[in-house]
Amino acid sequence: MTASRLPTNHPSYFIDGDTVIWSHSDRALWAKDGSPLPIAHPQAFRCMGGRWFTDGEHVIVQAQQGSGTVSYYFYRIEDADIASFEVLNERYARDARQAYFITGKTIRTRSPQAFRPLVYPDWRWPQSGPLEPVTCTHAYYAVDAESAYFNGKRVIGADGATVVGLPGNYIADAQHVYYLGQHIEADRASLVVAPNGAGPLRMTDKIGPIDDGKRKTALDQAEVERWRDFFTALPALQDYWWHRLQAPAASSASALAVEYDGHRLTGLDPDTFAVQELPVGHGLAGVFCGDAHGIHWLHRYSQSECALTPLSPWPIDSLQALGDGYLSDGATVFFAPNHYETPQALRKVDPAGFTVLQGYWARDASRAFYRGKAKKGVDPYALRIAGCYAWDDAQLFCDDKPLKVAVPHAALQVPHPSFLLAGEQLFFGRRPVSAKRVHLPTLEFLDADFARDRKHAYIVGHVNLVVIEGADPASFRVLETGRAADAAREYDAAALKETTAPATD
Known part of the structure; x- marks a missing residue:
């Protein structure tokens, strides 16, 4: 530090005349666009906690863009109440009127005094001895009297009055479970989170185990065996999926487990279970299975490991292939790009008015689609398709990428599926010949x-x-x-x- 620089209460920030310097860059604080950040009272600059600062009149925040390659900048909160401003952790703060997230988001909470980061129980593995329970604070979750928040955004549907924190980016209220701020399908009443011996934490409900926010509905015998220590250590748990697989009921209808291709699939009704292998993208076949209560996508990770992803609550026999990777259960249209990616539902599409055209192109009453994605500005009823080309009066595409030509689209010809003749110019794909x-x-x-x-x-x-x-x-x-x-x-x-x-x- 030079003789002209005065220290602040933060070792990385100094005052040089009327300028506040961040020593990591050795420059005055700057805004997101790179311009100097106005500091009302440089001599009063101090750290309030973490990356939250003040100049006595404004709250000043050190923010960042990116996570791998990070760029830093600073911004001011213009209307924060300095007298009641309180730093809660690295990402959250509050004052008497509202709460704040580090990205510059203002949280319009109705109960600012109840706003706080969410805590959760966890376990620590010491070098020797038994597991030790500890209480941790979520870095990204917060809660007030009405709701919960993830990365500063309200968790839709969460009841703040009953929300509790769980390890591994999960939270739960009295009725539902959430992962990374999104509601997931889990039975709240039977949900259990606990350590598994000296291994990682595990989460399950009575229906089946949950990993990364998704239910694992396809379990081979090795996976079932890996849960033995978990349930042996928790004898109070009874009638969970694991117990039912140890002693299947005499009636197959009550066992709620079926065998398919060497895998035990849990939670399905054996009496109405069925499998369909339907065409998906690239001329491949995808495996769909289910029962009278729903349709699932079966994804094979390897010969010994697979998983089921719920697609639809409709019966498995309602699922039909429409062509070129498009499928429908009668209520929703899906696009399956290949045999290893989960089919995606097309939003706001009525299957009754949906038509598969050619070469991954399709349309409904008002939009054209390519590989399941709506193409903006395309007239679905003026669309012509030939080979790898498609065009209406305004736009021309090779596959789904725009292509510009010098002639009216009415004059286009496709003499071969891979070639386009536009006046006196020939294209192979998008390349001029x-x-x-x-x-x-x-x-x-x-x-x-x-x-x-x-x-x-x-x-x-x-x-x-x-x-x-x-x-x-x-x-x-x-x-x-x-x-x-x-x-x-x-x-x-x-x-x-x-x-x-x-x-x-």
Whole structure:
């Protein structure tokens, strides 16, 4: 510290004349846009706690953008009541009127004096000896008399009067359980959180275990066995899923467990259980299973591990494939991009008015969709689709990416699923094809694999039209799918594509 710099009550901040300096950057405090932050009374600058400061007139906060690569800045809270302002932790503060979150969010609480960070019970594993119970404070959860908050945002539906903190970013009120601020499907009355021997904390209800906010509904025998220490240490727990799997009921209908492909699936009705393998994106098949009470997506992590994700409360026999990865249970339309990503529900879509078009394109009464995402500004009833191209009067897409051309869309032609003719310009996908390489006036596509013009015969390769060396275009013709010939010899499409493919590492 230079002789001209005066210390504050925080070791990283100094006063230099009329300027407050943060020693980590050795510069005056700055706003989010990089401009100098106004300090009303620099000589009065002091830390109120954590990253909360004051100049005697305003509250000043050190904020940040990003988590991996972090950039810092400062801002002022203009209307905070300095006299009653109280720092609660690194992220939350309050005054007599309202509460605050470190990002600059003002929390309009109706009970500011009750606003506080949420505490929760936890356990500590000492180097030797039994587990030790400890009380911890949530870094991101807070509560007042009416509600709970996560990262400064109100947790929808949470009752602040009955909210309690739980380990692992969970909270619960009298009726519901929440993870990272979102309501999750869990039975509050039977919910248990406890350590598992010397291992990690575990959470479960009577229906099944919960991990990262999601119920694990597909359990192989090894996973069931890993819970043995947990339930052995808590003998007061009875009639949980684990107990039922140890001694299944004589009636399969009451056991609520079924076997599928070597996995025990819990919580399903054996009498109405069914599996459907339906087409999803990329021509693959996805596995859906369920019963009369709901539909689930089955995802295989490995040969020995899988999981069920609830999709719908409708019966499994209501699920139907609509085409190109789109499915419906009669009430909701889903898009399944492949066999390993969970299908996503399309918002505000009426299945009765939903039509699958071609190549992942679909429409409802007012919107066009590509791979389940609504495309803004596209007229669904003026949309034309050919090969990998789609267009209305205003927009042109190759797959779902915009493509600009110099001719009216009414003049567009698609002579091959991968090629677009826009006036005197030819595109392969989104790439223009040089007119010096291909003679457009005489170009004709003979089938999906072969083409010719007056100068050359071509194989439709992986990245463009590729000249077939030595082929005679005048006599070149297709014999059958994958084979062509000229007056001198025959040509195999697969072999030509392999030999003309771009080199890879």
